[in-house]
Amino acid sequence: MGKPTGFIEFSRELPPDRFEEERTLDYLEFHLTLSEEKLQNQAARCMSCGLPFCHTGVLINGMASGCPLNNLIPEWNNLVYNGLWDEALRRLLKTNNFPEFTARVCPAPCEGSCTLAMREEPVTIKQIEYAIIERGFAEGWIQPEPPELRTGKRVAVVGSGPSGLAAADELNKAGHWVTVFERADRIGGLLMYGIPNMKLDKRIVERRADLMTAEGVTFVTGTEVGKDLPASQLLTDFDAVVLCGGATRPRDIRVEGRELAGIHFAVDFLSSDTRSMLDDDIRDVGWVSARHKDVIVIGGGDTGTDCVATSLRHGCNSLVQFEILPELPPRRLPTNPWPEWPRILKLDYGQEEALSTFGKDPRVYCVQTKRFVGDNHGHVQEVHTVRVEVTKDERGGLKFTDIPGSEQRWTAQLVLLAMGFVGPEDAILGQLGVERDARSNVKAEYGKFATSVPGVFSAGDMRRGQSLVVWAIREGRDAARAVDRYLMGAAASL
Amino acid sequence: MLETDGQLRTGRDVVIAAMLGAEEFGFATAPLVTLGCTMMRVCHLDTCPVGVATQNPELRKNFTGEPEYVVNFMCFVAQETRELMAKLGFRTVEEMVGHTERLVRRRGGHPGSNGHDGYMGLQGELTVWKAQSVDLSALLARPQVPETVGGYHQKVQEHGVDQTLDHQVLIPLCEPALARGERVHAELPISNANRSVGTTLGHELTKRYGAAGLPEDTISLDLKGSAGQSFGAFVPSGITLTLEGDACDYVGKGLSGGKLIIYPPADAKFRPEENIIIGNVALYGATSGEAYVRGMAGERFCVRNSGAGAVVEAVGDHGCEYMTGGRVVILGPTGRNFAAGMSGGIAYVLDEAGDFDRRCNQDMVFLERMNEAEAEQVQAMIQKHAYYTNSDHARRVLAHWDDLAPKFVKVMPKDYKRMLEALTWIEQAGLSGERAEMAAFEANKSDVSRVSGN
Numbered sequence: 001m002g003k004p005t006g007f008i009e010f011s012r013e014l015p016p017d018r019f020e021e022e023r024t025l026d027y028l029e030f031h032l033t034l035s036e037e038k039l040q041n042q043a044a045r046c047m048s049c050g051l052p053f054c055h056t057g058v059l060i061n062g063m064a065s066g067c068p069l070n071n072l073i074p075e076w077n078n079l080v081y082n083g084l085w086d087e088a089l090r091r092l093l094k095t096n097n098f099p100e101f102t103a104r105v106c107p108a109p110c111e112g113s114c115t116l117a118m119r120e121e122p123v124t125i126k127q128i129e130y131a132i133i134e135r136g137f138a139e140g141w142i143q144p145e146p147p148e149l150r151t152g153k154r155v156a157v158v159g160s161g162p163s164g165l166a167a168a169d170e171l172n173k174a175g176h177w178v179t180v181f182e183r184a185d186r187i188g189g190l191l192m193y194g195i196p197n198m199k200l201d202k203r204i205v206e207r208r209a210d211l212m213t214a215e216g217v218t219f220v221t222g223t224e225v226g227k228d229l230p231a232s233q234l235l236t237d238f239d240a241v242v243l244c245g246g247a248t249r250p251r252d253i254r255v256e257g258r259e260l261a262g263i264h265f266a267v268d269f270l271s272s273d274t275r276s277m278l279d280d281d282i283r284d285v286g287w288v289s290a291r292h293k294d295v296i297v298i299g300g301g302d303t304g305t306d307c308v309a310t311s312l313r314h315g316c317n318s319l320v321q322f323e324i325l326p327e328l329p330p331r332r333l334p335t336n337p338w339p340e341w342p343r344i345l346k347l348d349y350g351q352e353e354a355l356s357t358f359g360k361d362p363r364v365y366c367v368q369t370k371r372f373v374g375d376n377h378g379h380v381q382e383v384h385t386v387r388v389e390v391t392k393d394e395r396g397g398l399k400f401t402d403i404p405g406s407e408q409r410w411t412a413q414l415v416l417l418a419m420g421f422v423g424p425e426d427a428i429l430g431q432l433g434v435e436r437d438a439r440s441n442v443k444a445e446y447g448k449f450a451t452s453v454p455g456v457f458s459a460g461d462m463r464r465g466q467s468l469v470v471w472a473i474r475e476g477r478d479a480a481r482a483v484d485r486y487l488m489g490a491a492a493s494l
Numbered sequence: 495m496l497e498t499d500g501q502l503r504t505g506r507d508v509v510i511a512a513m514l515g516a517e518e519f520g521f522a523t524a525p526l527v528t529l530g531c532t533m534m535r536v537c538h539l540d541t542c543p544v545g546v547a548t549q550n551p552e553l554r555k556n557f558t559g560e561p562e563y564v565v566n567f568m569c570f571v572a573q574e575t576r577e578l579m580a581k582l583g584f585r586t587v588e589e590m591v592g593h594t595e596r597l598v599r600r601r602g603g604h605p606g607s608n609g610h611d612g613y614m615g616l617q618g619e620l621t622v623w624k625a626q627s628v629d630l631s632a633l634l635a636r637p638q639v640p641e642t643v644g645g646y647h648q649k650v651q652e653h654g655v656d657q658t659l660d661h662q663v664l665i666p667l668c669e670p671a672l673a674r675g676e677r678v679h680a681e682l683p684i685s686n687a688n689r690s691v692g693t694t695l696g697h698e699l700t701k702r703y704g705a706a707g708l709p710e711d712t713i714s715l716d717l718k719g720s721a722g723q724s725f726g727a728f729v730p731s732g733i734t735l736t737l738e739g740d741a742c743d744y745v746g747k748g749l750s751g752g753k754l755i756i757y758p759p760a761d762a763k764f765r766p767e768e769n770i771i772i773g774n775v776a777l778y779g780a781t782s783g784e785a786y787v788r789g790m791a792g793e794r795f796c797v798r799n800s801g802a803g804a805v806v807e808a809v810g811d812h813g814c815e816y817m818t819g820g821r822v823v824i825l826g827p828t829g830r831n832f833a834a835g836m837s838g839g840i841a842y843v844l845d846e847a848g849d850f851d852r853r854c855n856q857d858m859v860f861l862e863r864m865n866e867a868e869a870e871q872v873q874a875m876i877q878k879h880a881y882y883t884n885s886d887h888a889r890r891v892l893a894h895w896d897d898l899a900p901k902f903v904k905v906m907p908k909d910y911k912r913m914l915e916a917l918t919w920i921e922q923a924g925l926s927g928e929r930a931e932m933a934a935f936e937a938n939k940s941d942v943s944r945v946s947g948n
Contacts, residue, residue, distance in 0.1 A: 004541045008553075049532065049534045051534065115543060118556075119555075
């Protein structure tokens with residue numbers, strides 16, 4: 001361990017983010033960094049626990065506890081404390097293909113289950129991961145390392161999101177020829193077009209895609225398997241197929257007035273905004289502006305936050321974020337003990353920016369949308385809501401009861417629906433004939449990843465349902481292992 | 495009554511242990527975990543983040559355990575035990591004890607026999623083929639015994655505690671001292687069937703007078719004969735035991751302020767300073783008090799002594815092992831490996847032959863000479879020794895003090911020396927008492943040159 005008394009001597013310290021007033025003027029990342037000495041003090045806080053809860057990676061009460069990738073956190077903390085950055089990088093890369101992504105977007109279940117988090121503040125694991133990987137790139141320690149031997153086997157990966165990329169990376173390392181099909185014009189899936197630039201700079205994604213290309217992975221963009229290319233062709237042209245198309249069907253709200261103009265799915269709004277920013281500001285057809293508008297974001301999760309941040313950057317007139325569930329408590333409830341993921345109120349980057357711009361947290365709680373009302377031109381101008389009481393029904397599910405007399409009317413010319421995703425799209429799955437489970441995801445057992453069609457595997461949100469980037473990477477890695485076994489039998493190397 | 499322990503966590507563990515013959519079950523880790531232990535493995539570093547394995551008040555603030563948690567846990571264990579007993583058809587624990595025939599052994603499979611490469615099959619069977627070659631029959635064997643032999647604890651064992659010399663004779667005899675602090679003196683015979691003589695008497699005294707005890711020599715007992723084991727063990731201030739004869743091992747074990755005087759019979763024909771009159775591990779873990787032994791002690795004299803003073807005329811191997819406090823004077827040769835692990839206290843060894851440095855384990859100690867003040871203190875101890883035990887050898891040493899004082903080797907533990915020096919300058923800085931001690935401790939505990947490590 002780094003320093004046995006480190007957690008007594010040092011408090012948790014994170015670098016401050018860029019000032020909200022400054023950062024909402026651009027799309028650049030809002031993270032800053034700490035000095036090396038301060039980072040080493042933070043790494044010294046790690047106690048190298050005899051039972052390290054930080055990398056358990058299990059679901060407790062349906063929430064991730066500990067790193068789903070089983071990152072060897074105490075080990076690289078110790079190495080950072082001792083100034084052995086290149087060793088720390090190698091230790092990190094043992095378990096995580098893309099630390100540069102997780103260090104920016106992961107909600108950090110590792111910190112939630114850190115032993116220090118029981119009574120004090122957890123180790124700044126995410127910040128240390130960020131420092132290690134960026135140092136690795138800055139020092140040029142990360143170079144393309146194509147495998148020495150090729151197996152001659154060909155694998156198709158559908159979807160270039162985190163699970164597809166992880167699967168491709170691992171399979172390539174094992175020596176197989178991997179081709180990744182992506183229907184969008186750029187690599188990355190939600191990493192590219194879902195998460196806005198200020199949270200994850202797109203050059204970071206491209207940097208990784210270029211690295212993988214140099215290592216021998218073939219990327220085919222602008223090609224939708226199932227449309228531009230029949231799915232059956234994958235079965236004939238490749239020895240194995242991994243379906244990583246994600247859970248892209250957004251949850252909709254079927255109320256009166258839904259068909260009015262100005263009501264958009266968050267993912268469409270965000271992706272066209274990112275694309276426009278990358279294409280040198282050429283606004284494509286789908287691009288929607290929030291400038292001077294009263295914006296309502298329906299959904300209090302991460303995507304909702306991204307909508308809030310993007311709308312602010314457009315220069316919206318006002319901003320409200322509806323959340324149907326009650327406000328989370330400021331501290332863990334007794335029903336949510338360590339090492340579970342802490343269900344507490346967090347002020348995310350977007351809400352900080354809204355607070356700074358408009359003087360209050362944009363979120364309102366226990367709100368359910370009842371109808372949209374339009375103007376004479378078929379464009380939305382009001383949202384009617386009611387407050388709800390949230391209770392548990394007999395089977396433990398949630399029940400929403402309208403509170404009489406709590407109706408409200410909100411002015412809005414732009415409504416963004418950020419209520420999550422319900423499952424994968426049907427086209428390619430129907431063509432291949434893979435069996436679906438009760439939640440409409442691809443039916444494949446976690447750990448095995450094999451679908452009902454021999455030679456076809458599935459990983460990430462497509463199999464799991466909407467989840468975290470870190471789980472996607474985990475699934476991609478493990479699915480690659482399963483595919484490697486399938487292709488090579490006893491000669492598998494992963 | 496067989497007690498067992500070792501990772502007992504569930505009612506099932508209790509039932510298995512009982513069927514293997516146990517009737518007392520020890521739990522340590524599991525209840526600790528209910529109090530918040532997360533098995534961090536830093537107990538030895540004094541950084542326990544959950545405040546369990548520490549006295550540091552800052553860390554103790556993080557302690558969230560409650561006794562009720564342990565009670566709750568034990569109730570769950572008991573409930574599961576009852577459920578399993580019901581399944582097995584046992585109404586009481588006694589019915590279960592030793593019934594190994596109710597334990598079913600898991601069989602191992604052949605390599606790859608069910609396609610798994612793990613250790614547990616889907617039905618919980620052991621699939622490792624190696625398990626087949628493990629022979630458990632000795633563990634599960636039940637001896638064939640006649641009806642007259644019960645298979646479980648049925649009678650309370652008679653330890654004969656109320657038959658001891660202490661209970662039968664000494665405590666009634668010393669009643670005036672115990673009740674009113676009056677002086678009591680008596681002469682009694684002793685045999686080696688009398689073990690732990692003085693201990694229960696000392697308990698009665700401490701019960702009434704606490705740590706302060708009674709004034710020196712309030713109870714003074716002269717015993718004649720061969721003392722059994724643990725003569726004078728844990729004896730507190732106020733009791734003086736004089737033994738004319740010899741003693742077994744553990745003389746003065748845990749001595750807590752009392753005084754022990756031992757010398758051979760007046761008509762003994764041997765030279766006491768060359769013959770062993772007390773056994774091994776005398777003054778084991780003594781914390782305070784005095785012992786004067788006219789004769790040689792066995793091995794490990796004053797092992798773990800943390801504060802008593804002693805004078806003896808020669809010792810066997812491993813003298814003053816692990817000593818942490820107190821003052822020991824040895825008026826003659828020692829065995830080998832003296833001062834092994836000695837981290838505190840000081841020993842003064844009269845090295846007439848000049849070969850002590852070869853007999854001493856110098857890993858943790860410096861070998862020095864006494865200064866004048868110390869020489870006076872040592873001389874005073876030897877004078878007392880001569881007075882109490884009538885030792886000819888001590889008289890000779892005192893008669894030739896000017897010649898012999900320079901031949902004393904002062905065995906000074908390195909860590910102890912550093913602590914004493916720290917204490918000196920801290921007291922000069924104005925702190926005193928316990929605060930000074932704690933400050934010296936804090937100043938030294940992280941010092942990398944500490945021999946005993948961090």
